Amino acid sequence: MTDQNPHAPSSASPAPDYQGASGGHEQSKSQLGIKAGRGGAFAIGTQIIVVLIQLANIAVFSRVLAPADFGLVAISTSIIAFIALFRDMGCSAAIIQKERLDQDTLSGVYVFNIGVAAILMLIGIVCAPLAGAFFGDGRVTSLIMVSSGTILIAAVGAQHSALLRRNMQIIQDRWINLVAVAVASAISIALVLTTDIGYWALVANAWLIVLVQTGLLWAVSTWRPSRVGNWQGARDALKFGLPLTGTELVYFFNRRFDDILIGSRWGIVELGFYSRAYSVLMIPQTMVSGPASSAIVPALSRLQSDPEQWRDMLTNSVRIIALATFLLAAMLTVNARDIVRILLGPDWGQAAEIVSIFGISMFARSLMSANPWIFLSLGQTGRMLRWQLLTLPLFIAGMLLGLPYGALGVALGFSLVHLAVAVPSVFYAAHRSPVSATGLLRVTGPIAAAALAAVLISRGLDLRAMLGGSGLAASALSIMMTLVIYAVGVAIVVMLDGATRNAFQQSGQWIRQLLGKDTFEGQSE
Template structure:
């Protein structure tokens, strides 16, 4: 009898794991495809708007977003992560979380709007008052759909979630380009951001199956709020490691320097962020479901690390190697000073995407206290490095950022993985091959460029040729190992399998 029960439990566990893998594969393909479209929209926005707006326009908006980004730390209250991580979440619990988000959204709009004169006085730019007032409305729009977006991710309904994101990005692009073309300057960027947030929030609300009820007592959200408070506290201290550089450059060096730095950073990070974003969207809810199964948790975490490394590391190396050609192509004339900043930031970007697994492991295991403490230490080290680098200007800040992130990588991994199924060795084993093959491919392209020079006006041809050479070398080096060949075969196999499933469903619907 006991053997029969054990067999039944084992079969149920295997079935649940297979279902999770199926949802992860489907979700990964959907989000990667959707994110590819989003990257295309953002790249189009960057290329077009950089030719219609000046570095000072971008610097002006960056001054305001540094402030609104700080306020945005409290908009979510960490409650979306709490909703995703919590197994067995009730409608009453999520409804209370929804109303907490809405209340905070209105409060932040009032606070930021009231502080707009102080923002203008801090930067000594009176025209920042109007932009700050406009962007303060973002908090209301986004708070109305925070729990709806969390529900879509928790249920792995990535088609709906991605559709809302893509349509919002397209709306933002249309408004920004139209206004920039008509001479609205930095207002084009501000109105574009606001429009994108509004459209995305409306669609999230429509697409999500979650329908909030009126607030109720006794729903048992104290634990969820505690989890969210730790996440918010982490975001609060982590803000300084993400935005203190912008504040220091804007205050002590100027808007033009901030514009150059901001564009270099955004151009380096936006394709990487959009690659790891879909993986994290799938990985966090999946890891949360595996927290009671350590072996599956460890294998899944290693897979996430390996995929992020295989996608982000070659991209970072290629962008750095070809920065002399990519910057003029992407941003147009007048941005040459961003090239050196771009290359320096690539050292940070090489490890930053894969390092994000630290937060996923801690949160999915429910260790939000440890997540907060790590954030305090990380913020302290990075903030000190920015102040030390400020003496040498924008490039000094970029160098200090890279050195700091490299130095703290190993100890932070040990701390983040403590008492979890994942260890530091898993991390470095997962990134070793992508890191080495990416660097080797970059060195090959550099050697080719030294041996074969090309006129600056043929930049597009150089980037195309270098991307082809880099890709062939990278694929060739990875195919030398069995694990590399499996990964190269894995992704197209998943795509073909997904296409077959879609075709079979369509055929069944016609029968």
Template sequence: MPDEDLPDALSDGGSADAGTDQARNLGDAAARGVSVVLATQALRVALQFGSVVLLARLLTPEDFGLVAMVTAVIGIAEIIRDAGLSSAAVQAAQLSEDERTNLFWANLGLGTACALVIVASEPLIVAGYGEPRIGPIIYSLAFVFMISGANTQYRSDMMRRLKFRQLSTSELSAQFLAIVTAVSLALAGAGLWAIVAQQIVTAAATFLINVANLRWNPGLPKRGVSLRRFFRFGFGVLGTHGLAYLTKSAANVAIGAHLGPAPLGLFNRAYQLLMTPLQQIDAPMTSVALPVLSRVQDDDERFSRYLAKTQLVACYGTSVLLAVAAGVAHPLVLVLFGPDWIGVVPIFVVLAIGGIFRTLSTIAYWIFLARGRTGAQLRMDLFARPVMIALMVGGLPWGVTGVAVGHGIAFFLYWLLAFVNVQRVTGVDVRPLFVTAVRTATLVSAPCGLVAWGLASWLHVWPFFEVVAGVLGAGVYLLLAAAMLPIVRHDLVEAVRIGRRALKR
């Protein structure tokens, strides 16, 4: 096979080491991983959007707000039960069977401990909100963390072995089953318990399917097998993820405590409308990027090339998507949720703009993880995250939209700080990444969003056609920009080329 035909969706096909077996195998694995992600995530996004739309039309903002009150507080247990050990297992150059077994028991123990602490804390959480209706929700969701703890190393093992197809299939199947359960319960009049059941079924089904696929019996814990190196790595990830979660949950807790469940329900739907595409793109792409980047962490040339290609796809994918979504927010909310949820519009517009920078900062996260510098990221976040929380909570006097504005400003500043710090700590030159991001935002994302907003606002027809007109207008602008601006044409062709190479696998 000629070098230029190397099926590496993230390479440029002309590197000097492309002919080696290692490069060929890794390129194939990366391409297969990206291909699986692209194929399955389209289905996951459709399912998740279907869930968001159907449940929003069957339930009330207060239903979502009450559940969000609980998850904003107890959700930190999801970070603790993982303790960064999933990433540590994927990143490790060598992992013995005994270490793998002990990691399983460590995550299960952490998940069980989290469940017991949550149950014991129920009176404090109820008293803190002054809302007795959330007590049964706390008890019901607590033991989800035991299931997730048991699943942690099954999922990590499939990531480590680059079994992206099996991993995607299990998560897609579990999501489908959970959505069917939730919608059925909502139609039966179960109210907020439809949302609770969706979370329980997702965790349980994912675990059972992963066990069936992997056919791994961890056995009993192994004495004399140390996990110190994994906990050392995981501590930085735990701290970073914990601070990120506190940043997210602080807004929910503040809104729920000061404004009540109904405003929190509006914020929650706007946030879910933002995070549905982001979670279905960012998390799986991390599952592909982390093991691949970890294997080339000592090859600066290939490492930088993979980063550049991945970010280009993100800029022409996620960033443009969010900008256009913000532009057509008003008719989009009417189509998806109906007129009762019109209060979501200004919140979503601001969150979507901030979400662009949230996505771009993920690149820095990948670099920290792949280079094993989780401690450095934690030290950065110990300074940055409290400032971000202050910016979000500081918007409370202006209501839910004020909190959303603080959210957007916080993630813009975090993106700048993360890029500066990751270059200082790891030595990776991020200037090309920064230039690409700024160029795409000014020449592509922002104009596409403005064109979509202009057309959607100008038309006064059925909201669905306003959304379609806005999206088509943004597409026409993108084609004109590619025709008139060589740099945009080059970037767009490169992004399409990477996607096509991935799909061929």
């Protein structure tokens, strides 16, 4: 989307927050890869700290609360997540993706988002008793009513966050996220350990995150809304965002429908095990893919008129991210018992079986990591929605077929479908882009092979039996052994495959550029 509102008043001028990202200046293009790489590296670095905090959060809560508590909160979280899908109608993504913006567009989008969020908050409060009646538990009603307010608070700062990411101010955006998570975790852990509020500490954690994050975003961002003189830019942003909202709606049924199925068929205890297992699966997403996307998508969006630079940045980014995500996929598959024992404690053995099954899904997610970057950076949200609609029936069928076998069956059905659609989805995403599907698969294929070999070797050797222990030390050593086997596999692939070796050398040069001192100032401007 590169069009600019032709009817905007001549007085409309870019605000300081987005002035630097308003066009395709050659100087900014030459620095874009450096800024994106440094921003992505910093985002992943801070996100590792965030994940460590969240892991501590998981470890404490899992040892204090019962599976039924997590199942109860998972039900309310799923319903709030569904309502919140419509909070900004994809307009934040439009703010990041559009090459040119004006004050009327930003203010119009902001006013629209706040109005929609307020209505959604009221809908959540009104519908809460219906949800409580459906699940036969009045506690669900109270949880939904209290949690509905987070929808409006999050909307107040959503556009400020989008502007920071648009301008490649990744450091500021990630610091805000880190501080919010740290403050919320510290207070919520103190509450659950020193009071008897139980699962309400989880709700307090969610509230604290959005409150701190929104406050810091307003403190850091210099942009402020103003009276809207022309609504055309906001309508254009909404036109871009609606297909993305549709995609997120389909993804919700893809992801959250399983919670509803398990909660209604098997109850909150089974759902509690399942939701904790899924939280472990999401560690790679929150630690690597999510933070990297916050830097990569804005950078690719600025390069959409330069196919060669766009392709180089995409493939280099995919290669680096794949190294981490395939390792985590192998660990989830092989070391599920060890990971769950360390994170959740000894009473969550049922969750470990589900985590191991979810490892299959993580392999598929790693293959598809570039797909959303392609769709969003090129403004192809309509194609993104069509693919989600095409595959949604397959995921629902997989989950329904597995439902009679409990949470483990649902996880297996979900993961097998994910694996089946992975390669076709890469071909679909790459079809109308500067990169080929075979090119992307050549990037990820050798790394996936090393991860699969690590899984087979680790399972064949039965590392836990070799280590001769069942405590936390043996679990940690088992995980480290998988890491070593994977690293050796990657090294062998690099040595034997000339194309992969050359590609890694190019990526190494790219990384050295990111570490160079001559352009460091570009990220901090």
